[in-house]
Amino acid sequence: MDLNLRHVRAFVSVAHLRSFTRAASLLNLSQPALTVQIRRLEEALAVRLLDRNSRSVAPTRVGRELLPVFQRVLRELDSVVVDTRDLAARRHGTVRIAALPSVAAGLLPDAIASFRAAHPRMSFVVKDVIAERVLALVRREEVDLGVTGGEVRDPDLTVLARAADTLHVVYPEGHPIGAVATVTLEALAEHPLVLMDAETSVRAVVDAAFVAAGRLPVTACEATYMMTAVGMVRAGLGLTILPGSAREIRAEPDLRSRPISEASFSRPVCLIAKAGRTLPAAAEDFLGELVPALEAEFATGA
Amino acid sequence: MDLNLRHVRAFVSVAHLRSFTRAASLLNLSQPALTVQIRRLEEALAVRLLDRNSRSVAPTRVGRELLPVFQRVLRELDSVVVDTRDLAARRHGTVRIAALPSVAAGLLPDAIASFRAAHPRMSFVVKDVIAERVLALVRREEVDLGVTGGEVRDPDLTVLARAADTLHVVYPEGHPIGAVATVTLEALAEHPLVLMDAETSVRAVVDAAFVAAGRLPVTACEATYMMTAVGMVRAGLGLTILPGSAREIRAEPDLRSRPISEASFSRPVCLIAKAGRTLPAAAEDFLGELVPALEAEFATGA
DNA sequence: TCGCCGCGATAGCGTTCCGTTATGGATCTG
DNA sequence: CAGATCCATAACGGAACGCTATCGCGGCGA
Structure with missing residues (x-):
């Protein structure tokens, strides 16, 4: 039998509440199910974790020592899940962009400011480098998006938008x-x-x-x-x-x-990304701001 | 769907080997099973973790960021399991004892030395305190075993051995x-x-x-x-x-x-432990050394 | 002191989940 | 262009899990 997060959660709950019945109702589970889960965990660790009789439940010494470790791991994993889901839900995130200095100083700040007005918890990392470095950074996936000059004929790169x-x-x-x-x-x-x-x-x-x-x-x-x-x-x-x-x-x-x-x-200006890679949700969203900005900037000839 | 350690392990393996097929054989699993596990994990986190096509597998940016976190958690849990199993297998552990000063200075060091000769990785914590404090420490489970003087008539305490x-x-x-x-x-x-x-x-x-x-x-x-x-x-x-x-x-x-x-x-000397509690394996084993030592010490009248 | 009550353990059953084999679609190779 | 490779999908069978019902035990009130 293998260690299972569900079992760990069960143990933490029971140890904390000092009752199978109460922990079961808290976990929306029947009491026998909890009994089995605790037994499985104890079998997996080959150690008795809870001393229990019909009158009281208390963690053993090993159980007491393991409890904080388990709690920390659970908290850690839970926060990972929450953070990642937030990321997916586009509530926060970081967009990393490499751009030509002219773009990085020009339309990019405006686009970022405008985007952040609508998405305050989004953050940005901008690298202003020459065209060739933009290509390298995108290819190595050190940035999500790149704005570079010249034609892009690299199969590793996808051109998301182009402008003159x-x-x-x-x-x-x-x-x-x-x-x-x-x-x-x-x-x-x-x-x-x-x-x-x-x-x-x-x-x-x-x-x-x-x-x-x-x-x-x-x-x-x-x-x-x-x-x-x-x-x-x-x-x-x-x-x-x-x-x-x-x-x-x-x-x-x-x-x-x-x-x-x-x-x-x-000369062409290309908005590029690594080919065959899923764009982070934040970057995906930012495209909605950046592509029109690019087109507007270069269409008006301003 | 809930986060599952098996899924996390699957992701770490695939990300590391950059191949479903190889990771599957490493995990003694079929390749389709792995595909499903990764999909489940991605659904649980609502994020794409691996960019994959028939030719290559690579973690997404989110995947790359999560990878070290997952690895750390897995390593942590694995070491918990190994340590705890070792503990149960009586390969190491700590025995905590409260004893009267006379016992703590007398037979206890000999018993510990003799026990450690057979079990080198066992360690001991000895508290030399007066009889009353011995009782309190055992009752509060701050020590596993106690050697105290006088009669013990506390239902919270079990007398494991007695000698005069x-x-x-x-x-x-x-x-x-x-x-x-x-x-x-x-x-x-x-x-x-x-x-x-x-x-x-x-x-x-x-x-x-x-x-x-x-x-x-x-x-x-x-x-x-x-x-x-x-x-x-x-x-x-x-x-x-x-x-x-x-x-x-x-x-x-x-x-x-x-x-x-x-x-x-x-006057009676009692070896006691908390009633209704599972003794740690290390302490349990040490009884095999301590009880005969107690009996020998007091039988010979030495 | 007896019977009731509350709690955890156990047994049997049904469902859900998961892993397997078989197969499909896409891509690189000779 | 055929073969090989790799991941995705589908259908099926078995294992795991949770549920209800019931038991055993210990505390408590009448």
Whole structure:
């Protein structure tokens, strides 16, 4: 005979109430059933746990020593069950997300704030890392969701949503680029540009687009951080090209931005998850907030 | 459906081996049975614990988080079972004994040493207290066994063995009391005596015996500790009367002792336990050593 | 002192649960 | 494309469990 949680619960109840009859009614069980359960437990442990006669019930010394151990284990398991059921019932939980820094600083905080307004006990862990790290974190299941740039062709990953992150040109109010009908690569090539550092994915897109068009950008400056590039634009060093998702393009009140009407200046943004894995309920729910936010962000070209 | 240890074990095995088939053979179970058990557990927790398809099995995030908790609980319960079974199999255990100081210093250490020679993993807790405290400790089940003096007429207590503790007279080698055929109260009344303090149970017996005989002892000195009384005898202050069970009567090489042949100078020594309680296996076993030791000690009058 | 009452133990029976074999569907492999 | 492998499902048979009924024992009141 094997140890069984039901038997343990029975023993704890009887030991506590010091009565088979009362414990039985508490457990919604007949008294003979309890007698048998206690006997089974005692057989499993090969020890007498309760000294009992028709007049009184009391735990033996071994029973007294085992009681707190059993109680602790039961409490522990019960809280596991309750917590896990709560988790499933979407009452609380933690969503772990890896996202590109622009997304992590931009639409993600808004989406999280909005979601938490409706689900106060949900918590979030956000990792802002470059596209490649996003893929790795999702693949290793260190995060539930990932927002990354570029095409995703990994069979281990599922694309839950995709949107186009359009690069924007950022310019000082009154700059001639604000007056043209559509911002094209040709138009950009006319002006000195503040470009992102060669290491960045934004720069990679810009370079590729210029190469494809057979043109060369007029480089005024290079910057590693978007905020620096914006500062340079404000100072009149030139225009800069930043993802529409980046908050920095709206950081300066006297700067304006416009989407660049050029397919090569847009790159896919993918919301991904590990393929073949059940998404935690909390993450599943958060999708309802995040997917529309992604679509809205990139549809308006804001 | 309720949480069941078998299901938990099943989950831990499958999660560890990442295979239903292998876990099933490990658990001596059919694979479909395991499938059902995992489903039951998942239903109980209302959460998916394992992501599985025909090609691979991997715990979900929730499953991964629950795994260490389950493992700890299982290990804990398993060790409880093993320890308790060991206890029952008399392979180890602790015996708790309350005994009169004379017994605790005298025959008890020998009995324990002898018992531990045969059962090395048994351990002992000995409390040396006065008769009344012995009764209380046994009644409150703070000890398994008690060795006390006097008659025991408590329905809460069971007398497992009884013996007579004969008071001995202790005298210097060559003292005339060593020459008489039998040591009687009359003979003792002839000599100055070193008596125990009035608080002690030994003194109570001595006083009662002299009162009953209508005699008065010649009191040379009083001592609280038996060792002190023995020292006084060695110094020639008189004879003293000590329990035969007391080690002190043999502490001085040039002192002799003889039992007093007087019923009133003998008091019962009882080995007791709580009535209606199952004795722990270790204590039960120790009785096999202690009872003969008690009988031997008091039969020889040593 | 006798009979009643309350409590735990036991017996017999019915149901529920669980594990087994057989089989299906999906996926990787040669 | 056929075979092998692995998990899921279905149907069946047996074991386990809980229930009702009853017994034995000890305390208590008449």
